[in-house]
Amino acid sequence: MRFFLFAAVVFLLGLSRHGKAQELYVFTEPASNMAAKSLGVRLTNEGIFSGGKMNRTIPEFMVSLNKNLMAHVQGFFSDMDGKYRLEGGSLYGKYRFLSVDGNQKHLRAAVFGRLSTSKRPVYSEDINLEGDNSGAQGGIVVTQLLHKLALSATVGYSKAFDTDDHRVAGMPVPNHLLNYSLSSGYLLLPVVYKNYNQPNFNVYFEVLGKTNPETGRSYLDLAPALQVILNSRTRIDLGYRFQVAGDIDGRYNKNMYLLRAEFNFFNVLK
Amino acid sequence: MKTIRFFILFTILFGGNTFAQQLSKAEVQVNGLTCSMCSRATETSLKSLDFIDAVTPDLNRNVFILTFKTGQLVDIDQIKDKVTDAGFSIGELSATINFDQTKVNETGLAVVDGTVFKFINAKNQVLNGAVTAKVLDKDFISSSAFKKKAAELKSDTYLNGRGNVGGKDTRIFHLSI
Numbered sequence: 043m044r045f046f047l048f049a050a051v052v053f054l055l056g057l058s059r060h061g062k063a064q065e066l067y068v069f070t071e072p073a074s075n076m077a078a079k080s081l082g083v084r085l086t087n088e089g090i091f092s093g094g095k096m097n098r099t100i101p102e103f104m105v106s107l108n109k110n111l112m113a114h115v116q117g118f119f120s121d122m123d124g125k126y127r128l129e130g131g132s133l134y135g136k137y138r139f140l141s142v143d144g145n146q147k148h149l150r151a152a153v154f155g156r157l158s159t160s161k162r163p164v165y166s167e168d169i170n171l172e173g174d175n176s177g178a179q180g181g182i183v184v185t186q187l188l189h190k191l192a193l194s195a196t197v198g199y200s201k202a203f204d205t206d207d208h209r210v211a212g213m214p215v216p217n218h219l220l221n222y223s224l225s226s227g228y229l230l231l232p233v234v235y236k237n238y239n240q241p242n243f244n245v246y247f248e249v250l251g252k253t254n255p256e257t258g259r260s261y262l263d264l265a266p267a268l269q270v271i272l273n274s275r276t277r278i279d280l281g282y283r284f285q286v287a288g289d290i291d292g293r294y295n296k297n298m299y300l301l302r303a304e305f306n307f308f309n310v311l312k
Numbered sequence: 313m314k315t316i317r318f319f320i321l322f323t324i325l326f327g328g329n330t331f332a333q334q335l336s337k338a339e340v341q342v343n344g345l346t347c348s349m350c351s352r353a354t355e356t357s358l359k360s361l362d363f364i365d366a367v368t369p370d371l372n373r374n375v376f377i378l379t380f381k382t383g384q385l386v387d388i389d390q391i392k393d394k395v396t397d398a399g400f401s402i403g404e405l406s407a408t409i410n411f412d413q414t415k416v417n418e419t420g421l422a423v424v425d426g427t428v429f430k431f432i433n434a435k436n437q438v439l440n441g442a443v444t445a446k447v448l449d450k451d452f453i454s455s456s457a458f459k460k461k462a463a464e465l466k467s468d469t470y471l472n473g474r475g476n477v478g479g480k481d482t483r484i485f486h487l488s489i
Binding site: 064065066074075076077078079080108109138141143144145146147148229234235236237238240242271274275277306308309 | 341343344345347348349350351352353354356357359360369371372374396397398399400401403454
C-alpha cells in the first residue's frame, strides 16, 4: 500500500510540468463557484486507518445552476460495517454572495449548506456528514487569491439527526459541532503558461478542526495534498490528513488518505 | 431645429439597408482569473455566442482576443454576461471598429451597426478606417475605475449606460479612442 502511494506521488510529480488552479482545495471547498451552465463528476476514495483499514468510495455529481449558485449530490459506499454497501447520501449547496476581482487576484465569499443521511451506527460525538452521520450543516467560506497563493477560511456548524435506532448503547451520542478550517494552496508549475494542455501542479496545506461546544472536546488535523490538473479540465487529488492536537473518542477519519479524480464539462447546460 | 436633429439621428439609426460588419475584433482582459481551468471555462462560455468566430487566449495576461463573424450583429453586453457567467469580470475591453464615413455629432454620439456609441474624446468629426476604442461603461472596466470615471464625467447617461436618443430610451456605450 505504501509503495502504491509512493508510486502515485512520483507518477503525479512526473506528470506535472506546469500548472495553475491553487484554490481547488482537496479537503474543503473554496468560496468560488464552477462556471455557470457547467457540470462536474468526481470519484473520491478515502482510505481510513483507525483500528484497521477501511475504505469509502464517494461518487459525486456537481452542477452550477447559475454563476452564484451550485449544488453537489454525493453517494457514500463503504466497508466500514463489514460488507461494502451504500451507506448514505448528501446534498450540498453553495451560494456566492461576494465577488471582488482584480488582475490576477480575487476575493470571494459564499454561504453553504449540507443535508446528509447515513445508515451507519454512531459510536462517537464526532460528526462527519460525508458518510458517517445524518444531519445538517451550514457555514460561511471566504477565499482570497493573490497571484500564485490562495487562502481560504471556513466556519460552520453541524447538527446530527441520527435517530435512536442508530445509537449504540454506552457509546457517545453526536449532537452538534463547530467546524473550522484554514486552507492554503500554491501554484508550483507552470511558471509561464503556453496553452491549456500544460498539466498544472498545485500543493495544498490545510488545517481542519472541530469542537463540540457542549463538552469542549476538539481536535485539529493537518492535511497536505498534491494536485494535478490535466487539459484544464480533469483534476487529480492525492491528500493525507492526520491528527496533531486534541481528540474526540471514536472519530472516523483520524488518519486518512484521499484519492480523487474530477472531470469538468464546461457550458454544457442550456 | 430639435426636430431636424431628431430626424437626422433617426435616419442614421434606422435608415439605410447596407449592413457592413463594422466590429471585427475585441480584446478582453478578464479580472479574477487564477487558473487555466477558469480560463478554459471562460473561453467555452464566450464561444457559445453565435456572433463570435474565434477566441484566442493569452493565458499569462488573462486576455482573450475575440474575432467576430461577418454579417452578424455584435452584442457587446452579451460578451460581458458570458464573462460574469463564468464567475469573473471584465477589466478592460478594446474593440476594433472599422468606420466608414461615420459621423460623430456635436455631443459625441455616433451609430455603428445599429449600436449607439458616445465618444468621450471625439465630437463633430467623421471617422474612417479601423480604430481601436476602449469601452468605458460599468462592468467593462474595474469598479474602481468606473467610479473614478463617473465622478469625472458627471453624466447620468454614463452612470446608467442608457439615454434618450431620438425620443427613445437607448443603450449607449461610452468609448474612448
